[in-house]
Amino acid sequence: MVNGESAPPTRFDVVVVGAGHGGAHVAASLRQQGFIGSIALLGDEATLPYERPPLTKDYLSGDTEFERLLIHPASFWHEREIEVLTGRRVVEVDAESHQLRCADRSVIGYQSLIWAGGGSPRTLTCPGHDLTGVHTVRTTTDVDSIRAQLSSTSRVVVVGGGYIGLETAAVLGEAGKHVTVLESQDRVLARVAGEPLARFYQDEHRGRGVDIRLGATVTRIEGSRSRVCGVTLSDGETLPCDLVIVGIGIVPSVEPLLSAGAVGTGGVEVDKQCRTSLPDVFAIGDCAIHRNQYANGEMIRLESVQNAHDQATVAARVLSGVAAEYDAVPWFWSKQYDLRLQTIGLSRGHDETVVRGDPSTRRFSVIYLRNSRVIALDCVNSVKDYVQGKRLVTESLVVDASLLADSTTPLKAL
Ligand SMILES: Cc1cc2nc3c(=O)[nH]c(=O)nc-3n(C[C@H](O)[C@H](O)[C@H](O)COP(=O)(O)OP(=O)(O)OC[C@H]3O[C@@H](n4cnc5c(N)ncnc54)[C@H](O)[C@@H]3O)c2cc1C
Known part of the structure; x- marks a missing residue:
């Protein structure tokens, strides 16, 4: 039943907080598992759950309408008797009484709580960071206001x-805007990809007229009549502009859980069943810190649709009494221009990279190894490598680097 159709009860068997990728999937999966109790899906956005990846791709370019972003139509939630309560921000969790308080002062009880709050975009702190024309990209509202300003x-x-920054740059560059990307590190994608891939994307963007500045630090956003008109760097240069887009990561949205006593710093810690340290409280998706075998067993957070979906499936199974543990192999994709990047595994901690194929053909893969074992692949326009390379990662195989580099030998043969 969707918000507004009838007054919801104030207590549910399962309350899901966060109506994004993880929240939508866990609610739907519960019904798929045969869960018959009452379910509420609470989100602070005004809309039904929608897909976020198109926000820096087809939705920003105007090639996709909002309706096509919806994860499910209203009828889907209605038929499954899942109460979707939009515009509800949870501000307090009382773990003892199993109750939530929302910003509108409503109180909702739960038997089990699944926290899927994702994160809010990190913002700049320098002078001028709040001028009109400075945007982040996390919601359709963000993109709608960027689009309204484009003309x-x-x-x-x-x-x-x-x-986020590079996908945005690609779309706006193709829309005929003069785009400058500022990166404080000495290469793009420094947090998530190896040097060969970063170099390829830098060249690709520069070749298309995007000005990429590395080692660039913003000290001030310049304004005129409260509107942005430039960005000043630490070397004193001011870049004139009409629009600033900030894509510098997220801050996990977990304050109410941490205030209630959940263990976690920069997110909330969960075990293999996605349980937090609070009784009957689970957490999934971008905000969940979990031990990941593909990160050498470290406690990490992943920001991907795959992670949100797979943790949602685990939480739904556990709540339905089915044994489940999270151990999925991470995967991710990005679309810039006509380049489809697909990644499998996690490259962090690699000590060797192998380039398979020729980047100048715009179809190649970068394979990452740690102690001679394959830990991840980044595949650009190379679906075959992506599909066939998965097993190399899941089985952590030792493969000779020269064989990996030989693109005439299919990866499945290795
Ligand atoms: C522009 C963009 C492009 C992306 N592209 C890709 C991609 O190509 N591939 C990929 O794999 N991933 C991509 N991602 C990442 C992916 O979208 C996220 O990893 C995924 O959405 C995480 O799902 P989630 O459920 O954890 O969080 P979200 O989908 O962010 O959902 C969290 C929801 O909870 C709400 N919320 C937070 N706190 C509260 C509260 N206290 N009360 C009520 N509601 C609350 C939030 O407003 C939000 O609606 C992209 C993300 C963005 C922003």
């Missing part, structure tokens, strides 16, 4: 050379 924009500065 009067000719110069854009993108702060952050991660996937």
